[in-house]
Amino acid sequence: MLRAALAATVAVPAALAGAPALARTLTAGTGTPPLTPPCDDGDDPTPPQTEGPYFKPNSPRRTSLLETGLPGTRLTVSGYVFGLACRPIAGALLDFWQADAGGAYDNTGFRLRGHQFTGADGAFTLTTIVPGLYPGRTRHIHVKVQAPNRPVLTTQLYFPNEPRNNTDTIFDPRLLMTVRDAGGAKEAAFDFVLAVPQEPGPGPTPPPGGTWAVGTAYRAGDRVTYGGRGYLCLQAHTAQPGWEPPSAPALWRAA
Template identity: 85%
Template structure:
């Protein structure tokens, strides 16, 4: 699945019928986009052609491959689905998709933490410009509003992301753009991480990508849910994903395993804690 053709040893592509079959087996609601609904980024082909979803998602197939974090990740990003701030310049980009487990069933409440370069190829390492995290809906869907990242020496265009299902390890990876000349020279570029991209009118672009996490699933069973633990947030305590605490009279669920430190109180660390 490089810019034009699938690699000979690449993963199996799932067609809509595969996901529909898994959804029906699970008696789950089928995402509207998979039925040719309003998610235009997902229906890129014309006529009767059924577009493949990327990356692979089929019972027992490989999950989305990881990639290096790079030097510019910052914890504690704000919770937001749009990374656009006042004064943000560049080509507007909307990325939509779903997060699936190994049985092609969508997973809700998945944390996705995005960060990227601006239109000039620079990262904001003092603040949180073009950084933010969000959670998938109950149907496993997400939508990110941002800009097409610029180029900087040695790399092709890419968007960084950390993806974590409840009670599961973090997947750190990167998303790429098709038909980029530097895809051929970037030493860590992986064609399995190509988004599907199209023009959306008015100079904007739309992209689609589905993550497949290494989360075992019974097609008829429930999605993973956090384990509930009680207690009041306390500095120095080691918290696991799914642990629940109270702070200032409000309940929170832990999103990433960590040891509590000053400044990481739940209201101040939305990348670590989700209010219940």
């Protein structure tokens, strides 16, 4: 679903100020940023990858893996979990684990391990550090993703422009995150598509008292109303649940 972002080898996308670091708002350059391609019906599911030798069950439930005294560059990973019809999946489990800044896994405790669930809009956010390197592998984060009552997807997420991407035999460019610098930290984005059958989403349906509608392709300069107030579109996009004008300052400005 993120064909452009996953196939690209350039890093350093940029988001509009105040926007969440999500796959559809991270872009390259500093001008008016075009959005990455939206999820479309028929997109391929996120590819699986090996679990590796370091997975541990029963990780703590948490959205931040940071701990006092933990060295490393802070990293925030955000995105959505979708089904095959590109509708968000609420309550999907995401279980993350990774190496520390020195390339070591904690095999006795649960440092840099944790699980969480997507919200009603299918969104997730993980706060962690950039993982270190160890022999034979490029930089990566492990994850298991499971929709309620569905099979588990086990895969790995990768960083663009890593020299070892060219020599790691497991590396898959379809699993590249978009990554940008953020004042000494880093922000990354990735959206998962699970092999979960879904009915096609509803067509554009204006909310009561407004013209904004999910599924509508808006262009910069378009005007809508929502909740009795007018808004001006700042950049082209296809409206998704959760991107209502008051909730998406990167996309809409009160007019």
